[in-house]
Amino acid sequence: MGLIDILSGKKEIIEKKWFDMIAASYPVNASSFLKNQKEQFANPVGNTIGEAVHTVIDVLIHEGTNEKANTCLDKLVKVRAVQDFAPSMAVDFLYMLKQLLKDELKNEFHTGGVYEEFLLIESRIDTMALFSFESYLKYKEKIYELKVNEFKNMAFRLLERANLTFEFKDEGPAFEKSVLERDTVK
């Protein structure tokens, strides 16, 4: 049996284990939520992970083009780029897959015959990992750009520059009292 057939047979279990590994990169309560809540709008992150997991495995097994996988990977990285992860952790999920496949195929490696094929798959995963890294950087830059844009566009600053706002300085309690009195309705 070739590697593809073996992986096809184990597809479900690999998908599940890989999903669980990614979910485990989140704090405990979150990982069980990611796994158990199946409704896509109630659990968009879990849904995004699920889609990426399913598509990547599918592409690897059916030798689909990387492009299909890349769209899902891009989505997942986009999410992880705004979550509480160090850069290495944000994109490490494909390395998890490599480790998982090695564990799953341990016996087959011993009986021989599939290692060459595995190397091919591994290098495809590496390519996906590189793609993910680029996506990660793209989204980090985007965040930075959004910050700068908001800051630059902040009407407040524009108005300040045009001398249209009034900057107050510290004024004494007497003034504050008069403001307070003026502002009382009854």
Add this chain to the structure above:
Amino acid sequence: MTDELKQDDLVKINYKPPKKDWMDTPVNFRHGTYIYPARAKNLKYLDLPNPREWSPTDEDWKLPENWKDIILNGMKERLDKYRSFKVFMDICVRCGACADKCHFFIGGGDPKNMPVLRAELIRSIYKGNFTAAGKILGRLNGARGLTKDVIKEWFYYFYQCTECRRCSVFCPYGIDTAEITMMGRELLTLLGCNVNWVLEPAANCYRTGNHLGIQPHALKDMFEMLLDDIEDRTGVKIEPTFNRKGAEILFVTPSADYFADPGIYTCMGYLMLFHELGLDYTWSTYASEGGNFGLFTSHEMIKRLNAKIYAEAKRLGVKWIIGGECGHMWRVIHQYMDTMNGPADFLEAPVSPITGTKFENAKSTKMVHITEFTADLIKNNKLKLDPSRNDKLRITFHDSCNPARAMGILEEPRYIIKNVCNNFFEMPENTAREQTFCCGGGAGLGTDEMMEIRMRGGMPRANAVQYVHDKHGVNRLTCMCAIDRATLTTLMEYWVPDVKVTGVHELVANALVMKGEKERIVDIRGEPLKEKKGEDDV
């Protein structure tokens, strides 16, 4: 190979977070996850305690010496004063129904962003200091002592709650975590631990009447620009009045509507609508802010800022007030105004001068929501509308948290939208109406330094927009809140860049057929009414 294995091992160690109890996990103030502290001058101006320069990343937050007493006394005072606070502290059964309903938890996965745990941040202190069981059993009872780290934790997580109240919809006991966050922020205020993004607008508003500190002459100049644009695009010249004594109605809207893109187009919508009706109304350069950042600070501050609107209504001698497309202004009016500054007996119960409709719901506050006012006009056939002028838009509607959950305004905006456009698509049921997902930037979080948190928290909202974008080609996200108009714009830029943000009355502006108008070839943004073939972004 050996190297590779080593790397895998490294990865393995990395991605399993330590299984520590939440009480033992200190906060990590990383850039992008906290808001800059309030500047001393703003605290001073608002007469708030402990003005100083400090940063959340400092080890020493320069708290007052007796900070512990201040907090415990502050808690005691509030437990006595606000029954809801005491009840919320006592009755949670930890059923977990709210746990996975907060957008910050859903989008980010931090357990302390689960509403039940957010509340526990204060409840544990309550138990440790105000209940017998907690005092005796300590941690076993979920109680803990008050330390400086607790204060830091409060600052971190109470400013990672947008007070959106989504969680409360799911709580069988009606516990409102937003109210608990408000208490948390109020207690932090006693120590001078505020954020500048909230206090600066509050101070400005207190002083000049709006968040930006725009003075009367400058405000008028800004309106001139809007009026020129309206004339340019519709051929109709509008001359609104300001601070006019004796007008029937005072109109109040968030200041973002007249100075910031895309709010200005909604503001043009108000101006055009009122002009077309010949409404006897006035703007005010003093009550020039619907927003009330007091809501994000303390009850006292809500009262002080809200009072300005009513003081101005009294000064001008108007009969009643219409309020624009603001979010939290309505929460204040609907939930707090009456007991804080009301009832506004010097005003009259609102009656539409155009349709004669009595707004019974606003009998006490005397303030009518603009969508109620406009929906009533449409229902009574008082407006000439051409919805085809919005045909290049494929629209969905985001229920802004406050009007939806705190006021129950769900149908009016939809009714208007369906009458002014032909292509309207709802977002999925569990992300709309009462269950709407927050924009991720409300309650004073909408500042650029919080970008990461905002994108996380806004992810569930954006995900639903993405869905209608993919399925129906939606290219416009309508909302009726000024904070939304600002924060959703950025949120969309990150998650669904093809979708732009708009207010309800911007759509009205496009569809409204006005007396004496010229042939409309551009929309109110000055963009061609009809997309040229091939450029359609659908």
